[in-house]
Amino acid sequence: MNHTLTVKCCAFEAPILDQILPPILILEFMFGLLGNVIALWMFIFHMDTWRPNSVYLTHLAVADSIVLFCLPFRADYYRRGKNWLYGDALCRILLFLLAANRAAGIFFLTAVAVDRYFKIVHPLNPINRMGLGYALWVSLGLWGLIFLATGYLLANEHFYYNSNRTQCESFNICMGFSPLSTWHNAFYVIQFFLPTSIVAFCTIRITWQLRNRTVDKKGKIKRAVQFVMAVALIFITCFFPSTISRIAVWILKVWYDDCVYFQEANLAFYTTVCFTYFNSVLNPVVYYFSTPAFSGTFKKVLYKILGRKVKGEEISKSLESSQKKIRPAAFKRESFI
Template sequence: IKLNTRVTANINAVTPLVNAIMPPVLIIELLLGLPGNLMALWVFCHHLQSWTPNIVYLLNLVLADFLLLVSLPFRIDHMLRGENWIFGDAWCRINHFMLSVNRSASIGFMTAVAVDRYFKVVHPHHKVNFISLRQAGAIACIIWIVVISLRLPLLTNVLLSEKNSVCNNTIHCNNVSICRSFNSYKDPPKGIKLHYIVYMAEYFLPLMVLIFCSIRVTCILHHCQMDKKKLKRAVRSVLVIVVIFNICFLPGIATGISGLYLQKLGNKYCDAYRLNNQLFGLSMGFTYLNSTLDPFIYCFSNSLFRNEIKKSINWFGLVELRLSCSDNAENR
């Protein structure tokens, strides 16, 4: 059942609740995420001689976060203006492309870090554990190529439409240009359909991988007699990734799927769909939170970053710095 033009325009109208709550939330996330990722970038580049495949994946996670941090000020401005996008359709598409690439790349490199931990603990003698930096860089490049290729439709999508419906990613409603990638399309173009499919698949497929890795690593911890301290760190590393993954991406996927379902039910569910749209808008606050929480992954997954944090804290005289040889062995 398709929504008629009048209802579609009404559903696509601005959402005052989202515009009131999201700007301060996004500003806080921007202010917290920027210094954490700048420090991570400095740490990893400062220890070039100690690079491992694990650091290669984490560094690419940092680079993905910068795509989000560059894009957030424009989203904040958009909401402060009552969802009036003033930067034009081309930058609207680029902005959504950067946000989507950040989400996809973050998920990809989170999964890569978790799989790296899994092989080091569950299959310590597997050849995957002995790949070179060049091979790790090739894996990172493949992840970027796949992510960018799947998100290109957000740049190339062109849909001519009549007043109060969608033109590219921008809706013109009551003289307000709303820049969204999820809208009530009467007939979504193929690029947008692909965007929806990727949005869902990139959550559920990595989730299964992360759950498998966490279960296997936890089982090894309980049944193996090897270095328990190192195993516990590996378990914490994977579990932190699973927790951050779900905190950031589960709300968006849940409200996104329910919105697509309500849209199929027809006009009588318009109010429920409109409410779901607001919840989906609020869920983006959790999605953008990943750049703020990713430094926890760096800290739990790599001793270089953890030791730099200890040094920084020790510089203020708050704790005693303790560096162990086991931390250095953890990065191998």
């Protein structure tokens, strides 16, 4: 344990994490980096038409690509038995990037879900006529909020000493409730439940719109439902487990002040945090399956690479033709990513 003044902090030995987490983190790094590099390549060089959704997802892909480079350092940290060798500055930067990426993953996916909601449920709302400049300002606002909420991680040391090992952690369990630790835990929970409520609302309203319309059964409304359902799946798979395990730690702190009561909860939290990093792997899959523009462009580029340019173009033209046929007049101003 590490004692600083009157504050008692817990430093646990977790051999099972040291064995299991490094290969998982390396796999997430490899597959996530491949998917996000391809996604950025598609967005930057091969997207013919940019829409607000494209802006939000590009920002998300950039955030994922940056944070993925933190995972090899985290894997090495666990491989050494939670012993950090890279200094205080890099520890602060890494913990900040991990926290900021979780918030970015949640906020930008929520922004896309809200954008889909307005286009489908309120197609005549003036917000739908706002262009890329509006989306850029929204993105900058989200980044500003993320920095304000997580930037304090850059200002403080996060070292905890256990025997001859130096742990680099922002979620070490310390008895009591300091202002920073309270905010750190509160934001971790709030940033999940509030956006999840928004996504759930958007999902219900868009699904209801699909049920009440037959003219666009195979068109944009159905694709919007698929997208928000995919977002909900990412939220549940990647962010829900670590949020619940963090709440469990918080509850235990109300009742106990001895580290022995927190060992299993601590193990559960750091295990479920790996699911949080997994969102960087799943996001490119969501890009592909949620928008015909992205998947159509991907197929077109793939056919060119394989020397089947004509067939790729035919598929693209066929896709555009089918979209025009099923698009009702009221939705002509709408567009997908």
